[in-house]
Every structure is written in structure tokens, then in C-alpha cells.
Amino acid sequence: MNLLVAVLTLLLLAAVMLVLSAPLRAARRRPDPRSAELDELRAAREAKYREIRDAELDYRTGKLSAEDYAAVDSALRAEALDILNRLSALEDEGGATNVSQ
Amino acid sequence: MAILGSACLLLALGVCVYGIGASLYGVRRGRPEWSESGRRAVYALAGVLTVAFVVLEIAFLRNDFTFNTVADTSSRTTPAFYRAAAVWSSQEGSLLLWAWLMSMWSSLVLFLTRRRMRDVAAYATAILLGFGGFFVSLMVFYANPFVTTTPAPAEGAGLDPLLRFPTMMIHPPMLYSGYTLCIIPFAFGMGALLARRVDAEWIRAIRRFSFAAWLFLGIGIMLGASWSYSELGWGGYWGWDAVENASLMPWLTGTAFLHSLMIQEKRGMLKVWNASLVLATGTLAIMGTFLVRSGILDSIHAFGGQTLGVPFVILIGVMIAGSVYLVVTRRDMLRSEHRLDSLLSRESVFLANNIVLVGLCFVIFWGTYFPLISEALTGKEASVGPPWFDRYTVPLALVLVLLSGIGPVIAWRRATLANARRNFLAPLIAGAGAVLVLLAVGVPGDWKALAMFACAAFALVCVLQEFYRGTRARRAMANESPPAALVALVKRNRRRYGGYIVHIGIAVLFIGVAASSSFQRTIEPTLSVGQSSKVGAYTVRYVKPTATVSPADDAAHTGSTLSLGAVLDVTKNGRHVATLYPSEGFYASDEPSQGSVGSLIGGQPVSHVAMDAGLTRNVWTAIAPDIETPQLKRIVEIGNRTIPFSSPEDGLIALAVLARSYLQHPPPAEFHLIVSPLVMWIWIGGLIVAGGGLIAIWPAPSALRRRATALAGARGRRDRSGDAAQGLAGA
Numbered sequence: 030m031n032l033l034v035a036v037l038t039l040l041l042l043a044a045v046m047l048v049l050s051a052p053l054r055a056a057r058r059r060p061d062p063r064s065a066e067l068d069e070l071r072a073a074r075e076a077k078y079r080e081i082r083d084a085e086l087d088y089r090t091g092k093l094s095a096e097d098y099a100a101v102d103s104a105l106r107a108e109a110l111d112i113l114n115r116l117s118a119l120e121d122e123g124g125a126t127n128v129s130q
Numbered sequence: 131m132a133i134l135g136s137a138c139l140l141l142a143l144g145v146c147v148y149g150i151g152a153s154l155y156g157v158r159r160g161r162p163e164w165s166e167s168g169r170r171a172v173y174a175l176a177g178v179l180t181v182a183f184v185v186l187e188i189a190f191l192r193n194d195f196t197f198n199t200v201a202d203t204s205s206r207t208t209p210a211f212y213r214a215a216a217v218w219s220s221q222e223g224s225l226l227l228w229a230w231l232m233s234m235w236s237s238l239v240l241f242l243t244r245r246r247m248r249d250v251a252a253y254a255t256a257i258l259l260g261f262g263g264f265f266v267s268l269m270v271f272y273a274n275p276f277v278t279t280t281p282a283p284a285e286g287a288g289l290d291p292l293l294r295f296p297t298m299m300i301h302p303p304m305l306y307s308g309y310t311l312c313i314i315p316f317a318f319g320m321g322a323l324l325a326r327r328v329d330a331e332w333i334r335a336i337r338r339f340s341f342a343a344w345l346f347l348g349i350g351i352m353l354g355a356s357w358s359y360s361e362l363g364w365g366g367y368w369g370w371d372a373v374e375n376a377s378l379m380p381w382l383t384g385t386a387f388l389h390s391l392m393i394q395e396k397r398g399m400l401k402v403w404n405a406s407l408v409l410a411t412g413t414l415a416i417m418g419t420f421l422v423r424s425g426i427l428d429s430i431h432a433f434g435g436q437t438l439g440v441p442f443v444i445l446i447g448v449m450i451a452g453s454v455y456l457v458v459t460r461r462d463m464l465r466s467e468h469r470l471d472s473l474l475s476r477e478s479v480f481l482a483n484n485i486v487l488v489g490l491c492f493v494i495f496w497g498t499y500f501p502l503i504s505e506a507l508t509g510k511e512a513s514v515g516p517p518w519f520d521r522y523t524v525p526l527a528l529v530l531v532l533l534s535g536i537g538p539v540i541a542w543r544r545a546t547l548a549n550a551r552r553n554f555l556a557p558l559i560a561g562a563g564a565v566l567v568l569l570a571v572g573v574p575g576d577w578k579a580l581a582m583f584a585c586a587a588f589a590l591v592c593v594l595q596e597f598y599r600g601t602r603a604r605r606a607m608a609n610e611s612p613p614a615a616l617v618a619l620v621k622r623n624r625r626r627y628g629g630y631i632v633h634i635g636i637a638v639l640f641i642g643v644a645a646s647s648s649f650q651r652t653i654e655p656t657l658s659v660g661q662s663s664k665v666g667a668y669t670v671r672y673v674k675p676t677a678t679v680s681p682a683d684d685a686a687h688t689g690s691t692l693s694l695g696a697v698l699d700v701t702k703n704g705r706h707v708a709t710l711y712p713s714e715g716f717y718a719s720d721e722p723s724q725g726s727v728g729s730l731i732g733g734q735p736v737s738h739v740a741m742d743a744g745l746t747r748n749v750w751t752a753i754a755p756d757i758e759t760p761q762l763k764r765i766v767e768i769g770n771r772t773i774p775f776s777s778p779e780d781g782l783i784a785l786a787v788l789a790r791s792y793l794q795h796p797p798p799a800e801f802h803l804i805v806s807p808l809v810m811w812i813w814i815g816g817l818i819v820a821g822g823g824l825i826a827i828w829p830a831p832s833a834l835r836r837r838a839t840a841l842a843g844a845r846g847r848r849d850r851s852g853d854a855a856q857g858l859a860g861a
Binding site for chain 1: 173327329
């Protein structure tokens with residue numbers, strides 16, 4: 030039983046070391062300096078699209094008057110355009126081709 | 131195998147230390163392969179702790195009493211079903227469960243975010259491994275579940291009878307899942323402040339983790355309340371017990387965070403507030419864990435024996451100091467991007483909702499920790515009971531339910547007075563109408579209950595109105611049938627309508643709470659066989675006694691050596707309603723001084739409640755049979771004198787004689803009889819809340835997400851290139 034426990038413990042230790050060292054043994058990747066900003070802009074884009082949809086739903090369910098909806102929708106679309114332009118500029122800079130992941 | 135378990139703990143500790151170092155080195159030096167290795171340390175921790183957990187489970191299932199924790203909390207007579215759950219009934223086993231669940235949830239979250247928020251995730255990984263290392267250290271140095279004693283005792287002490295119920299199998303894992311999930315937003319919150327990235331992507335990720343924590347914690351709390359009501363013998367579901375409160379506090383701040391996070395997402399406001407809330411929620415979760423292990427407060431939940439108070443106080447101190455330091459030093463990046471546009475807006479309502487929720491948390495915090503604070507300051511013990519809590523929480527709860535109706539009906543950014551008047555007319559009529567109808571049908575005028583019914587009716591109509599209008603709008607756009615339109619509406623707007631369903635659940639739950647607590651009828655008569663007692667509109671007659679002997683015959687399947695009970699006939703206006711079988715189970719103790727027969731029933735007795743549950747009311751009964759009559763005591767004394775400890779089977783024969791004597795000459799028994807209206811709606815409300823939460827957190831199908839993104843993107847590009855761009859540019 031003690032031998033079995035010792036073998037199991039060593040196997041576990043070996044497995045852990047294998048898992049921990051795998052990234053260190055792989056080819057070293059250079060981090061993309063733009064990736065954080067790209068991820069952020071994509072998340073901001075999704076959030077802004079959701080806001081635009083929410084505003085439309087608010088209008089259609091009677092929470093916003095037509096005038097208020099027009100003003101809110103304009104503002105949101107302007108903010109969305111700004112995000113899209115920044116995203117596009119960053120992707121063009123990096124040569125990325127797929128905007129809508 | 132205990133050696134394997136202990137080796138796993140040491141290995142786990144080493145993995146934590148390595149992982150913290152690797153993650154921090156990777157993020158500080160810009161070496162992603164080291165951050166990746168740190169993340170894999172969390173996976174390795176989960177794997178190693180899984181092995182440790184399995185070793186302990188096997189020991190319990192095999193009745194391996196060489197393990198001290200198995201000998202202390204299990205026995206051969208404990209049903210297998212409960213032996214599996216007995217793992218977490220001890221301090222040591224529950225620490226292992228906590229660490230294991232935390233490592234599993236952390237692994238899942240880090241896997242899901244492996245390609246995103248790399249800087250934030252690296253810091254979060256280090257913090258999560260810090261927590262993992264803390265809990266593993268507690269096991270290694272203070273409360274090791276793999277400590278053994280040889281030779282092993284022949285029999286274990288058995289599982290605490292209070293824990294031998296099905297809901298107790300799942301209540302701790304759900305609650306611990308909630309607590310451990312609260313640590314993840316804490317870690318990502320700290321990580322975001324350390325990496326100086328509190329942005330849209332962080333919001334998207336942390337919202338889902340926080341929602342999961344909120345959901346599991348809520349389910350754990352409801353299971354605990356259900357256990358209290360159905361299994362404990364006091365007839366209530368919430369006693370403002372310190373540990374109950376400790377689980378509710380992070381749930382309240384978590385609820386506040388989920389709402390105010392929406393404001394940050396849409397308006398870039400309340401960043402300091404949100405950072406503080408998410409860090410406070412994690413800290414409160416650890417404080418809840420601290421309470422049951424410190425021995426500082428009396429509670430049915432507290433682990434006896436060794437206290438872990440000092441390490442936890444240090445951890446909590448570090449969490450608070452670190453949180454305050456980061457929020458203060460990062461306040462420049464936490465400035466609001468916008469101001470409140472209008473008091474008549476959803477932002478304002480959410481702000482008010484946050485104030486109420488945090489106010490509730492503060493009241494509960496003060497009432498829970500007041501005994502400790504008072505004793506520290508004055509040297510005298512003090513306690514705060516349910517009346518104190520009710521005095522302050524009931525008015526706040528009324529406002530909360532009201533706001534849960536107002537919020538969905540008001541638009542973001544600004545709402546016009548005319549729209550507000552139109553949208554609130556029907557709900558106001560419903561609220562006032564509910565009170566008038568209840569008074570007209572003779573419901574007593576308890577102002578608190580009536581106010582809650584009015585607020586709940588208002589909130590329900592507000593939310594149902596939203597579903598109606600949304601379905602109508604959907605039908606106008608897509609020409610669908612009403613059911614199809616409703617389903618499509620919810621599917622395409624899961625966050626919004628899932629949240630609305632949660633609000634429905636909260637209103638329903640509070641209706642149940644108000645009715646059951648304000649209009650409950652309760653009596654505690656002593657009845658002989660054949661006698662009746664009236665409780666509310668019901669008559670309860672003691673028909674005859676019941677008795678079972680031996681764990682195998684225990685009708686409640688809890689392994690009691692003796693169970694004495696009653697058959698009760700419940701009628702209303704002469705019509706039979708139900709037949710109930712309450713009983714009290716007597717369990718073996720490990721006190722030899724009680725004698726060979728006395729020790730078979732000398733453990734803590736546990737009431738097995740019997741109830742007739744319905745949509746309009748519950749009839750709840752419990753019995754405390756008198757086992758101390760001279761006749762029954764004489765049987766036990768004779769058994770103690772004549773039967774040796776080495777013959778437990780003969781001891782059961784003595785108990786059979788006792789049971790027969792009880793059945794033939796039943797003494798009067800004390801009963802606890804309660805009729806509570808609308809209790810069932812508390813559990814129904816809880817299920818609705820859980821269902822709404824699941825809908826809100828469920829990710830949209832990827833095809834739908836791509837289509838929505840493409841559509842919105844196409845509209846954006848068209849607007850950029852067409853005449854509409856002029857209008858947008860001017861906005």
C-alpha cells in the first residue's frame with residue numbers, strides 16, 4: 030500500500046510539473062501590444078450595440094418619447110461610430126482583417 | 131491513503147506559491163509564458179485538490195475510522211447517503227470543500243478568460259492562488275483532514291443528527307460555491323485596479339462571474355431557509371442567526387453591484403462605488419467563512435473545536451487594507467465620465483436601490499457583529515434578536531420592493547413626466563386595489579403586511595406591464611403570435627427580461643414572507659391521546675402514538691435508534707384535511723456514563739416535522755414526546771444494569787420494550803402547531819428568482835450574437851457613409 034501511495038504521489042507530482050512547465054517549454058510568443066486595446070474596443074462596441082438596442086426597446090415600449098428617443102439614439106450612434114473608427118484604425122494599423130469576431 | 135491526501139495538500143501549497151510567483155513575474159516582466167504557467171497552476175491546484183477530496187470521500191464511504199475526521203463525524207449506522215455528505219460536516223472537511231470549490235470555479239473562469247484581459251487575469255490568478263494557498267495552509271498547519279489514529283476505533287461518533295436531511299447534502303456545496311464565486315470578482319476587481327484597466331471588457335467578464343456568485347449564494351441561502359423550516363423544530367425559515375446573516379450580506383452587496391455595474395457600463399459612472407462594492411462583497415464572503423470557524427459567535431452552524439480566528443482576521447485585514455489602498459491610489463482612473471442627466475431616470479432608481487441594499491447590509495452587519503463589538507468595548511455580553519432586525523429591515527424591504535417595480539418602467543438617461551404618469555397609473559391602481567380588496571375580505575390590518583402587499587402588487591404590475599408592452603412591440607415588428615413574440619422577446623433580451631423575472635420572484639417571495647410572518651397562528655399544547663387543539667381555522671386531534679426502533683427502521687431515514695411520534699388528524703369545519711406523522715428521533719451518544727441503553731438514545735434528539743403544504747397555507751406540526759416518565763426511565767435503568775456495552779443488539783431489544791410501553795401507555799406529549807399562510811410562495815418566489823437569474827446569465831447563441839453584431843455594424847457603416855452620418859455628426 031505504501032509503495033502504491035508513493036507511486037501515485039510521484040505520478041501526481043510529475044503531472045503537475047508537466048502542466049506547469051508546458052508554456053515555458055513552448056516557443057516563446059511575443060505579446061501583441063495592441064491586443065488589450067483591441068479587446069477593450071470590441072467589448073465597448075458590443076456594449077454600445079446593446080445600448081442602442083435597449084434604447085429602441087425603451088422607445089417601443091413607451092418609456093421614451095419620440096423626441097427623447099431621437100436624441101438618445103443619435104448620441105449612442107455617435108459614440109458607436111467613434112468606437113468603430115478607433116477599432117478600425119487599430120486593426121488597419123495591425124493589418125487585422127476580421128472586424129466582427 | 132491518508133499519506134496521499136497529506137501529500138496532495140503539501141503539493142497544493144507548493145503549486146500555490148509557484149503560481150503566485152509565476153503570474154506576478156509574467157505580468158510585471160511582460161513574459162506571457164510565465165503568466166500562462168501561473169494560470170495552469172490554478173488548474174493543477176484543482177486537480178490535486180480533487181485527488182485529495184476523492185481520498186477523503188472514499189475514507190468516509192468505506193468507514194475508514196483511522197481518519198480522525200471520519201471517526202468524529204461518521205459511523206457505520208450513518209446511512210450511506212449522509213456519509214458522503216459528512217465530508218463537509220467537520221472543520222477540516224469543510225475547509226477542503228471550500229478550497230476545492232474555489233479552485234474548480236477559478237479554473238473555469240480563468241479558462242474562459244484565457245485569451246482576454248491578460249494583464250488583469252494574471253493579477254487575478256495570483257490573488258486567487260493566494261486565497262487557495264491560505265485555505266490549504268489552514269489545512270496543513272491547523273486542521274488537516276488526513277490526520278490518522280491507529281488503531282482505529284471500532285465505531286465512529288456518527289453524523290450530527292441535525293445534518294441528516296437531504297437539503298443538507300446540497301446546502302453547503304451551494305453556499306460554498308456562492309462564497310468562492312464571490313472571491314473571483316474580488317480577484318478580478320483587484321486585478322483590474324492593479325493593471326489600471328477598469329473598462330468595458332472587465333465589466334463584461336466580471337458581470338457574469340458576479341451573477342454566478344449571486345445565483346449560487348441565493349440558492350444556498352434559500353436551501354438553508356428551506357432546511358430550517360422543514361427540518362428544524364422551531365417552525366421558522368429565518369431567525370437572523372449570525373451565520374444566516376453572514377451569507378445574506380455579500381448577497382445584498384452583490385445585488386447592489388449587479389445593478390450599479392449597469393450604470394458604469396452605460397454611462398461610465400460610479401466606478402469608485404462599483405470597485406468598492408465588488409471588493410466589499412468578496413471581503414464579506416470571507417467574513418462569513420470566518421464566523422463559523424472563529425468561535426466568536428453562537429450559532430447552530432458554528433464548527434466546534436479548534437478556532438481559526440487569528441489567521442482569518444489577518445486575511446480579512448489584508449483584504450480590507452489592500453482594497454482601500456488600491457481604490458484610493460487609483461481614484462484618478464475611477465473618475466466618472468458623465469453626470470446624472472435626470473433624477474427621473476433608471477440611473478437614479480438604481481442609485482436609490484443601491485443605497486437601500488447597502489443600508490440593509492449595514493443594518494444586518496451591525497446587528498450581527500454588535501455582540502462582539504459590545505463585548506470588546508464594555509466587557510458585557512449583548513445580543514440582538516429578531517425584533518431589532520425586523521424594526522429596521524422591514525421598512526427598507528418595502529422600499530426595495532417598490533424600487534424593483536419602478537426601475538424596469540423608467541428609461542435610461544431621462545424619462546419624461548408624462549411617460550412616467552402613464553406608465554405608473556395601472557401599477558398604482560393595482561397597489562391600492564390590493565389593499566382595499568384584502569381589507570374587504572377581512573384580512574387583518576397589519577400595516578406592515580398590507581404595505582408589503584401593496585408594494586408587491588405595484589411591482590408585479592409594473593414588470594408584467596413591461597412584458598406585455600415588449601411582446602406587443604415585438605409583434606408589431608415581426609408579426610408573430612403572442613407566445614412566439616414573448617419567447618423571442620426574452621431570448622433576444624435575456625439580460626433585461628431575465629432581470630425582470632428576478633424582480634417578479636422577489637415580489638412573490640416578499641408576499642410569502644409578509645403573509646407567513648404577520649398572519650401566522652401558533653400554539654404549543656400538551657395533548658393526550660384523543661385530545662384536540664384548535665389552531666387558526668384548523669382542529670388537530672392526537673389520534674395515537676407511533677414508535678420505531680433501530681436505525682434501519684427509522685421512517686425519516688436518518689439512522690435514529692429510537693423514534694417516537696404521533697398520528698395527527700387535521701380537520702377544518704369538520705372536513706378532513708390531512709393526516710400528519712410528526713416524530714422525534716433519539717440518537718446514540720458517545721457518553722458511557724449514560725449506560726449501555728441510555729447511551730443508545732442519549733444523543734441530541736432531533737424533531738422530524740410533519741406538514742401539509744399548500745398554495746394558500748401550511749399546517750406545520752412537531753412533537754416533543756416525554757421520554758422521562760418514571761415508567762420509561764425504569765426500563766432504561768434496568769437495561770443499563772443488565773445489558774453490557776458489548777451487546778448493542780440486546781440494547782435495541784430494551785429499546786423495543788421501551789417503545790412498546792410508550793405505545794401501550796402513551797404519556798401526554800408537547801406539540802408545536804403552526805398554520806402559516808402563503809409560505810409556499812416563498813419557495814416559488816425563490817425558484818422564479820433562480821430561473822430569472824439563469825436566463826439573465828445565459829450567453830446568447832453565438833449565431834445570434836454574430837448576426838446582431840453584423841446588423842448593428844452594417845447600420846453603423848451605412849450611417850457613416852450616407853446622409854444619416856450628418857445627423858449623427860451633429861448629435
